Amino acid sequence: MLQTNKLLNLAAIVCFLALSLSSLALAQPKSIAKKAEFxxxxxxxxxxxxxxxxDDTLAFSPQGTQQIALWHLWKTDHPSFYQVYPEVGYRIEFDRLTSQETLKMLDELKLLINGHDFVDQMDIDGKQFELxxxxxxxxxxxxVAKWRSYQTFDYADIGDNEADPVLGKLIQQGFVRTL
Structure with missing residues (x-):
């Protein structure tokens, strides 16, 4: 009888732990990680x-370029804007004033997203977008995590880094300005 009670208690503990761990796994937010081509x-x-x-990062790149426009905290009123250069592992952060220039582009990109999914079709400012x-x-x-880990330069401080030949070349390329 004592042996049976120990087995029942052990089984109850194992069931409790299994349910607790599965609850924790279900409670963890699922990462949204999608790439769409339009x-x-x-x-x-x-x-x-x-x-x-x-998750909190939205990025886009036009065909035929390695430049990537990336917004961190894109759903907030003041997202951070970066121009990412994967071929050299650099990214440039633009200040809030310069970031304001990209808000129209960000607003257009937001229209392509419905919750955690991309829309199939959308007309924006006379342009048709088709997934x-x-x-x-x-x-x-x-x-995207790799892009976020690249060496980051602040656009306002780039003049101090012109001696870096890669950075000098990136400065001349500019950044993605439109969809």
Whole structure:
């Protein structure tokens, strides 16, 4: 009888632990990690843009460029704007005033997102956006995390770093200004 009670108590403890751990796993927020490609058509011309959505980070890149426009805390009133250069592992943070120039672009990108998903089609300022591909998963999250870990330069301090040949080249490229 004593042996049976010990087994029942042990079984109860194991069940309790299993339920507790599964509750914790379910309570953890799932990361949103998606990359969408949109065909953007305006008049007779079409192009492709890539858009990344990972939790509090939203980024986009036009076809044919390695430059990536990235907003951290994109849902807030004052998101941080970065120009990311993956080929050299740098990113430039723009001050709030310069970031204001990108708010129209950010507002347009926000229209392409419905909750945690991308819309299939959208017309924005005479441009038609049509979802052409969608990826999700850890590789998307890893890529964005890597961009966020790049060496960061403040745009206002770039003049102090002109001796860096890579940074000098990046300064001349400018940043992504429009969808």
């Amino acid at each position: 065909v953007v058509t305006s008049g007779n011309q079409s192009s492709v843009i890539s858009v990344w959505l990972v 052409s591909s969608l990826e999700s998963g850890q590789s998307i999250e890893t890529a």
